[in-house]
Amino acid sequence: MSAVRAQETGPVPVEEEQPGPTRAERLSGLAQQHGALVTLIVAVIAASLSFDTFLTGDNLENMAVSSAFLAVVALGMTFVIITGGIDLGRFGAAGSAGRFTGGGSGAGRLRCRRYGSRRAGG
Structure with missing residues (x-):
């Protein structure tokens, strides 16, 4: 049988704790993951600041019906x-x-008003 030698381990290096992501890094990550939503929110804020009637009920209803x-x-x-x-x-x-x-x-059968026929091409 072979003898197993215990290896001597020196002092274990302590890893320095890395600081968390900065605010700019978090915002950049948010924009990368949810870019369309961020763009929509920025556009709504810009439009509501530019036009007084943008966030009114009538306009929101009109946009909902138009985009349905x-x-x-x-x-x-x-x-x-x-x-x-x-x-x-x-x-x-x-x-x-x-x-x-x-x-x-x-x-x-298509009704063609110009030529008065009941068939297309006829």
Whole structure:
């Protein structure tokens, strides 16, 4: 059997305690992690200081109604991207738009006022 020698250890070096991040470092980290939210907050503060009517109830309602369509589209695109089911490229979008337009026009019949015909191209 071999003898195991105990190693002598000298004094254990004491690591100096590092100071925490500075305020500027914390703000920089916040901006990197939540940049869009910080930008939105800065824009709202700047607009409210520049325009007296920006934070009124009527204006906030108008902005909410105006952006509702974009919110629905963004939610739908997020769902599609997560599920990976539909092509969001330009040709896929053009094909989908054609299908929905054809289906929504009454089985392919469009009313053309300029020429007075009931069929498109006729």
